[in-house]
Amino acid sequence: MIAPQRFAERLPFVDACAWVDARADRSCAERIYLRESFGRILAESLLFPVDRPDRDQSLIDGYAVLAESTFGASSYTPLLLTLVPRSAPLVAGLASVCHAGETLPSGADAVLSREAGDAVGAVLEVCDAVARGAGVGRRGRVALRGDVALTAGCRLAAPQIALAASLGVAELSVRRRPHVAVVLAGAKPPATEALGAALAALVTRDSGIPRLIHCEGNIPGALANALPADVVLLVGRSGWGEDDDALRSISAAGGRIVHHGVAMTPGGSSGLGWLGAAPLLLLPGDPISALIGYELLAGRLLRRLAGGVASWPYPMRRLTLARKIVSSIGISEFVPVICNGCEIVPMALPLADGLAALARADGFLVVPAGLEGYAPGTSVNVVLTSDSISGQESG
């Protein structure tokens, strides 16, 4: 009457990750406005369309001159030049005020520093000679036409957006955000609403566009409604019990599960497969297992599909275990932790109600399948999900 748990057949977690990674081909791009591109992944490299700078510039605050006008000047034998507005072309005997970053006036080939000149009315007393090119930033100094400005695959943050705009770019090609159908087959309202809201938030965090689909008893119908999508998440009815009809429903909808059961905990009844051309991830229906199953497998798939890195979007830090962790050989185990300064305390996830524990956690670690756990005092890599822990200081 109670179905056996088929541990022996479960796919190792690293193999499940490899399956997920193999689904993350990076084909699709879309053009969007630069002003809406924050956080997106660039799909095609941007090149400098012209030399940068595209003309000679002053590197310092001072006076634009022809170098030859200053030859022979010293503090004992100053030379006098006539100051003209900076719009005027320069010839020998003239100078004009210029600031760092400004285009050199036509004719000028050097910039005299402020300290080497003394302006009195329209007369500049030059106290030092400068060589041709002194104080001048040459055209093409930063980049030449055709050089790569932003490399495909980079994430667009504020400096990248400002640089792209300075190239005259108003639209650009970015990796498309994957459309993710989240089919809720397990719990009933309001539990299913809760899980839906949490999963939708995670999909959004990982650059996906979520669409929630409630089954209302008809899983094959809901699955039919899930396509088109880039990824399908089927949540619930994933186990080996009598009412666990996810696998039958997937078959009925024309999909298939390639691997049922992953050697991880929680989330061991997860599955990997296909619905049409879309990768389908089957996740358990209880909230804890669903959320952690998402974090261990689905989030990785979405981040890779969106062009990002596989790792969790949280900082990782090496911290010391205050208590031992016991874990089963052969199973990768997700362990939430509480931080106490540089020490971490692993938390139990009570079977019946781990949500309250998970909501209090500062982060988590994953015990690899090959280990029986960790002794107290072991230094371990912890993913810190709570931003109150990162502990930066400004100075």
Added chain:
Amino acid sequence: MIAPQRFAERLPFVDACAWVDARADRSCAERIYLRESFGRILAESLLFPVDRPDRDQSLIDGYAVLAESTFGASSYTPLLLTLVPRSAPLVAGLASVCHAGETLPSGADAVLSREAGDAVGAVLEVCDAVARGAGVGRRGRVALRGDVALTAGCRLAAPQIALAASLGVAELSVRRRPHVAVVLAGAKPPATEALGAALAALVTRDSGIPRLIHCEGNIPGALANALPADVVLLVGRSGWGEDDDALRSISAAGGRIVHHGVAMTPGGSSGLGWLGAAPLLLLPGDPISALIGYELLAGRLLRRLAGGVASWPYPMRRLTLARKIVSSIGISEFVPVICNGCEIVPMALPLADGLAALARADGFLVVPAGLEGYAPGTSVNVVLTSDSISGQESG
């Protein structure tokens, strides 16, 4: 003709941070739907409205029984119980299948593990005695009515949303996102568009709601248009030169600058003040100084106002400098860096065009005002802005 830079009068960076922090009183909250609450900061603690669980539950998969029905059972002298559906109330001599997390049938006071029973049709052979309470999770085990479920100030991620939903919460009180008027007074289009897009993205990243205002030559008019706002950023015309009319314009609009000039670089001509009741931050108009001025001062203000932590929303890691950094005593210096494994290389920010450098950086560090820089090989705290660097591995 060239205005002097008034280094001596600049406010130390740490004092500017303290001024910013003093503006970040945390008064305003708003009620929103739980399903839209991802990433927000909870303004009022949520309490458990009932004991959790609110009735006794099974902790294991097995058979609900009255403990007394099993007394005397052993593998040599098994006792026989009658299996009934789990909806039926239990009395002595009966048992029903139950799974972990399920409510205990009425009358039951213990759960026999699967291994201790052998079901044959409607008969359960009991091979071990259990004590009253064995395998049972008592009502209120996780929390009692009135206990704190989520503490005010916590950031709402997936587990917190799922927990709140499981409490029956559909709306909750979160910290309001600050409205930020970004007044662009410096560069002309398209440079000002670029800067606007980049600053709007940073404001959004830091939980603010940006509103871009282009000055078109009339800064006092644009400032008048900036209110109401929780924060005003005035970008450009911040220096000490002839065309730097930001301070005059702020006065003309009825605002004031309390500190002009911060001992930091880039961004040294930044200012701190007020426009009406809103804190006003004056930032330089060149893109590099504006973006870094934002990162050093404005972002901190927005994150604090939104209820978050002051630190940058990026991981920090301790890494080794491959080259020396020379910095001026008395000035806090922002230095972008490139990562090479565990080593970092500081980048120059060319005066005339640092955007291309900043867009390539993997992160940054801030040299405190009290240091002349760092020797090669020094271990320093680096804020990693590039997500390709964090280098987590799953296992």
